[in-house]
Amino acid sequence: MSGTRTRTTTYAHAFEDAARIPPAERAALLGGKGAGLVRMTEAGLPVPPGFVLSTAAGLAFLENGEPPPGLRAEVRAQMDRLARRLGRVFGGGPSPLLVSVRSGAAVSMPGMMDTLLNIGLVPAAAAALDARTGDSGYARRSARALAEAHAGLGLGPVSGDPYEQLFTAIDAVFSSWRTERATEYRRLHGLPDEGGTAVTVQAMVLGDLPGPGVSGTGVLFTRDPVTGEPGAVGEFLPDGQGSGLVDGTRTPGPLADLAARAPGVHADLLRHAAALEAMYADMCDIEFTVEDGTLWLLQVRPGKRTDAAAARIALDLVAEGTIDRAEAVRRAGDRTGAVASAAPGTDLGPVLCTGLPASPGIATGRVVFDADAALDMADSGETAVLVREFTEPSDIHGMAAAGAILTATGGRMSHAAVVARELGVPCVCGAAALAFEAGTVRIGGRPLAAGDVVTVDGTGGRVHGPAAAAVTTTPARTAYQERLAEWAGA
Numbered sequence: 045m046s047g048t049r050t051r052t053t054t055y056a057h058a059f060e061d062a063a064r065i066p067p068a069e070r071a072a073l074l075g076g077k078g079a080g081l082v083r084m085t086e087a088g089l090p091v092p093p094g095f096v097l098s099t100a101a102g103l104a105f106l107e108n109g110e111p112p113p114g115l116r117a118e119v120r121a122q123m124d125r126l127a128r129r130l131g132r133v134f135g136g137g138p139s140p141l142l143v144s145v146r147s148g149a150a151v152s153m154p155g156m157m158d159t160l161l162n163i164g165l166v167p168a169a170a171a172a173l174d175a176r177t178g179d180s181g182y183a184r185r186s187a188r189a190l191a192e193a194h195a196g197l198g199l200g201p202v203s204g205d206p207y208e209q210l211f212t213a214i215d216a217v218f219s220s221w222r223t224e225r226a227t228e229y230r231r232l233h234g235l236p237d238e239g240g241t242a243v244t245v246q247a248m249v250l251g252d253l254p255g256p257g258v259s260g261t262g263v264l265f266t267r268d269p270v271t272g273e274p275g276a277v278g279e280f281l282p283d284g285q286g287s288g289l290v291d292g293t294r295t296p297g298p299l300a301d302l303a304a305r306a307p308g309v310h311a312d313l314l315r316h317a318a319a320l321e322a323m324y325a326d327m328c329d330i331e332f333t334v335e336d337g338t339l340w341l342l343q344v345r346p347g348k349r350t351d352a353a354a355a356r357i358a359l360d361l362v363a364e365g366t367i368d369r370a371e372a373v374r375r376a377g378d379r380t381g382a383v384a385s386a387a388p389g390t391d392l393g394p395v396l397c398t399g400l401p402a403s404p405g406i407a408t409g410r411v412v413f414d415a416d417a418a419l420d421m422a423d424s425g426e427t428a429v430l431v432r433e434f435t436e437p438s439d440i441h442g443m444a445a446a447g448a449i450l451t452a453t454g455g456r457m458s459h460a461a462v463v464a465r466e467l468g469v470p471c472v473c474g475a476a477a478l479a480f481e482a483g484t485v486r487i488g489g490r491p492l493a494a495g496d497v498v499t500v501d502g503t504g505g506r507v508h509g510p511a512a513a514a515v516t517t518t519p520a521r522t523a524y525q526e527r528l529a530e531w532a533g534a
């Protein structure tokens with residue numbers, strides 16, 4: 045064709061419109077997260093509305109170093125529509141519209157790219173929010189969190205213009221495809237470097253909203269991601285935003301805490317979780333937030349799991365008639381990694397502290413406090429135990445090199461826990477007796493130094509000091525793994 049080329053694709057897809065895209069094409073176009081949000085919206089589940097900027101936009105951004113022509117106009121049009129639909133104002137009151145700007149590649153890379161929350165919190169919106177919450181500090185705290193996020197990403201001061209904020213955030217999330225940690229994660233998992241990320245812009249729901257109604261945030265797995273046992277397990281952090289839970293800077297309580305505070309919300313959540321597991325025909329990892337007693341689902345994906353859990357879930361799904369044997373083998377036939385355990389009665393040494401059993405297995409090694417040191421120690425042929433207040437996505441290379449991981453904060457759904465399980469590295473997290481203060485680390489009041497020998501029992505959730513005799517462990521597969529291996533061989 046000659047003359048002016050007309051663009052036949054649009055970059056921005058509102059969740060409700062994207063239902064028109066064939067399901068098989070969605071993950072590549074919208075990213076896994078965007079596709080999940082569209083699928084939940086389609087199923088009538090409670091999802092805050094929003095829109096996805098496609099991976100095509102992400103690729104164009106990476107190629108040119110700037111947004112492709114037309115993208116910003118599409119974003120403005122989508123924002124107008126979102127504000128109208130919700131009866132809110134972007135950048136003002138009386139009911140301010142705040143949005144999150146979320147990454148989402150075709151293949152999930154949890155926590156490896158950037159997310160910015162509370163976009164649109166300019167002074168006029170902050171004043172309106174304070175009036176609404178009756179808490180004069182709330183908007184200030186949220187704005188500070190945004191400023192800290194900006195600083196953390198090297199973005200400079202937060203603009204006073206809501207669209208400037210939004211465009212800066214979108215560009216930053218597109219760019220986060222190329223951060224060192226995301227690149228390292230793809231290398232570790234054999235994922236292609238091409239592709240880029242989609243960006244989801246979504247109305248914020250406030251899990252940290254002050255007031256008498258129940259608010260908070262949580263994560264639910266429809267089956268146990270450590271053992272594969274049936275039955276939902278999860279965590280709930282009252283009065284918090286999801287970021288604190290996912291990055292592991294705060295240690296949540298069990299899902300039972302939500303049941304105690306808001307039984308109706310808890311029951312709805314379990315109902316939605318069962319529906320999603322049926323839709324995906326697999327164990328799902330669901331992120332949710334409760335704002336003033338109302339439940340919102342923010343993410344769904346097939347949940348990351350240990351090898352042992354992968355085998356058990358695959359076999360159970362066959363027994364339940366959800367998948368057939370061939371599919372079970374395809375999904376989990378290679379999840380044969382054995383878990384190390386010590387013979388019953390072995391002296392593991394005195395218990396230094398307990399925490400959450402986040403990733404099973406047992407390993408003895410020397411304490412290191414940063415990821416590079418873990419890598420160096422592994423290179424020298426010794427086992428490193430990576431001890432952190434919480435892990436960050438940039439620690440990924442050290443986590444992969446470590447023999448075990450120990451964190452002071454964070455639950456079983458935190459970054460440290462999820463990544464450790466996937467890597468097959470034993471992990472104890474949320475060990476409250478582990479204290480990082482003023483450059484020193486103490487464990488149960490006693491100093492812990494780099495080079496100290498400890499044993500991390502990720503199955504039992506305990507950390508031991510040196511034992512009288514060297515601890516010997518033997519790796520073993522579960523009965524589920526053995527059976528699946530037989531099927532795979534047959």
Ligand code: ADP
Nearest residue numbers: 144146154155159246247248249286287290331
């Ligand atoms: P990740 O790549 O780590 O999955 P997410 O895009 O899920 O990042 O964002 C991290 C956290 O931010 C989420 O777990 C969620 O709790 C919070 N968040 C994202 N979008 C929203 C939203 N629209 N409202 C409230 N919280 C949000």
Ligand code: MG
Nearest residue numbers: 155290331343
């Ligand atoms: Mg998430």
